[in-house]
Amino acid sequence: MRSDANAPLIAFVCYTAIVLGLAVLSNYAFKKRAFVSEYFLGSRGLGVIALALTFGATSASAGSFAGFPSLIYAHGWSLALWIASYMIFPLCGMGLLGKRLSIVSRRTGAITLPDILRARFESRSLALMSTILLSVLLCVFLVPQFTLAALIMQQLLGDSPLYQEAALWLQNDLPNLIPTGTGPEYVLGLLLFAILVVAYTTFGGFRAVVWTDVLQGFVMLIGVLLMLVFTLVQVGGLRNASLEMSSMQPPRLGTASFVVDSPAPLEGIRIDMDTWFMDEERLFRTNEAALIPAGDTESAPIKITQIVTPQEIARITQTELPSLPAKPRVGQLTPYARGDNTVGTYMRPPGPSPSDPNGFLPLGVAVSFFAFWALAGTGQPGNMIRLMAFTGTRTLRRAIASLAVYFSLIYFPLIIIFCCARLLAPGLDHTPDRIMPVMAYLLSDGAGIPWMAGILIAAPFAAAMSTVDSFMLMITSSIVRDVYQQSIRPEATERLLKRLSYGTTMLVGLLATIGALYPPQFLQYVIVFTGGGLAVAFLTPVGLGLYWPRFNKLGALMSMVVGIAVYVLLYLIGFVTLGNASPVRPLELDPFIWGLLASLLAAWLGTRYGRSNTDRALEAFFGRNDHHAEYD
């Protein structure tokens, strides 16, 4: 066990205390203000730092600090191209819609996105449809986010003796809470995360979410910059790391079991995860722990990685490898579908891939992602809501500038850090999702300051929380404001709305927790699918609604329905024909691009054949002179 095994737990406890403190302060702050506007929009009072960091932290979900590093580790420098459109995302994400959304939401008193659509098109059916779409897609989105967060918690806190004791207690005293297919460590991580997020979101509302986002934004930035410095020092400079990387070939992935001649003793025989071993002159690393149970002579097969690059083998075997208490029996090894026996494949796109013969990033996919990050990010309702909550355009302008610098300091350093991780932590290719915590420990140990691991691993906590809290609040606002207050009981009192909001936020958190107890397969696909779906459904109606006076109710309805239909259809065809969760990609372009194009075409057709807008709606959005000039 590590000497600093409790460092992440201590970091987590400190972090929890600060987050809950912020929620209490926020609750105190909104006692004197109108509840609905304060709870869902912070009374439109966001300043520069708050707007920039809440926007940045909400965009950087758990994927940025778990999925993205693992992709860099697995595919190398190609990820620089994959993420490249973040160079322009702050300007697109905030600048395209920000100014107009802020102005019209103030003029119309809109608090939610369906409020904006209702005011613009004077249509309850459109508002209701957008509410349903928003709630359903966000609920689906929350489940994999909770699942990822639980996995992060399990990975980060799993070494702590206190955490292990609590997991054991859960297993012995509440076994019914642990569904088949999960373990007590996972369920404990899920419960801790869920209780914390639900508590501060429910109690503190939008303002607490924003304040914690600001804290989380700083934690992420400090974590990444510290990791960058430690990494570059420990690999001897970026040039040295790149030279080593350019000689690398992808490893081979396989399984192995461990055998002994006589039955194992009572405590069993354990071979730890990440153990190096040789077999017939070949170098391997275990990616899971193996256990030979008492009385048995063989372990169950575990995942292993074979290192095949001669320079890497020479470097790793310079130090003496540990002697094993059992003999390895290596099973079949699978070469990479692209990149096997190819030197330098980590240095350029399309990059190596264990499963796809076209590589990780064919050119068409690179084009898709360039559009996806910038445009789909702009169309995310979570981001749009933040653009209705700041104090004025001057705040927006400064927040765009701040976020442009912030994202440059986060995303490009992440690429450098986790490319270098191939040198510092080789052989984790079967379980690359662990690379973030592994690097946090490795770097802080290497720097001689083990407690620093606690600070470094706070970044993924922060990223997961800052996304989930915003989405929970959006679902609540959809249900309480758009369904209950607007459609069922417009005369509802503040007190009733407050109780209903608290109850709904807790219920949403509970449902997401139950969903995550039975984690869905294809987590990353569910996240990409729902994120793209939200953008396809809302980018065109909101964007054209803000900038095109002629755009009418039929155009908005058709753009929403046709866009989402094309998007879902491409996923369904992929599911039926390819037999997995991958969509079909005509011309290698992502379904998001096709959905968006279909949505724009439908918007134009609907506007051409639909009824004109009323003067009242147009004047609220465009002013008296402008909408007449546009029609003339």
Add this chain to the structure above:
Amino acid sequence: MPSAFRRARREALHILIAWAVCLVWTIGYCAISAYRPGDVTLLWGMPSWVVFGIVLPWLSATIYSLWFALFHMKDGEQ
């Protein structure tokens, strides 16, 4: 003097053009340079295609974003 709406629309158009320029620069350069087989040369410790295809457009986009937000974009109604 253009109205606030027209000014906002023109700014949005400028942003879309900036996005398209970044797309053409990044994807165009990488398509020609990074996807072509051959040895990868290093510059500033990185593959040279990363420097010319990602780092330089990223720096340019950041500088443009700062200029656009701080000096070009006009304040609307508060």
